[in-house]
Amino acid sequence: MLPRLVRDGIPQEIIAMGNVPTVLPAEPGDRVAWLFRVLQDQIDDLKQDGDPVILVDLYEALRALWAVRNPGATASLSETAAARRGQLGGFTKFTILVGVRTGR
Numbered sequence: 001m002l003p004r005l006v007r008d009g010i011p012q013e014i015i016a017m018g019n020v021p022t023v024l025p026a027e028p029g030d031r032v033a034w035l036f037r038v039l040q041d042q043i044d045d046l047k048q049d050g051d052p053v054i055l056v057d058l059y060e061a062l063r064a065l066w067a068v069r070n071p072g073a074t075a076s077l078s079e080t081a082a083a084r085r086g087q088l089g090g091f092t093k094f095t096i097l098v099g100v101r102t103g104r
Contacts, residue, residue: 004041005034007060035065 005026014021026034038061046054066077075083 005038007057031068032065035061035068039065 003024011021011023039058042054042058042061045051046058063077066073066080073080
């Protein structure tokens with residue numbers, strides 16, 4: 001098994017199954033890289049399986065990445081997303097931009 005970042009409760013689940021996990025804390029300088037790896041793995045899983053529950057794991061990894069990249073942020077990821085949605089809208093219309101020409 002390759003080293004990988006896991007949810008906080010996974011080691012306890014392994015112990016509950018009668019096994020012994022070997023864990024290390026992620027170094028602060030490596031946390032972003034680990035989170036990007038989790039995001040990529042989850043996106044790959046979503047493409048292969050299509051299980052919408054994977055979106056929850058993606059959201060948790062994004063929340064953690066938000067916290068690491070914005071340590072003093074006063075707004076949460078969901079609050080910031082709501083504000084941005086208010087400015088630019090969401091992705092509900094599935095609008096594909098194919099080009100922009102200058103002038104009117």
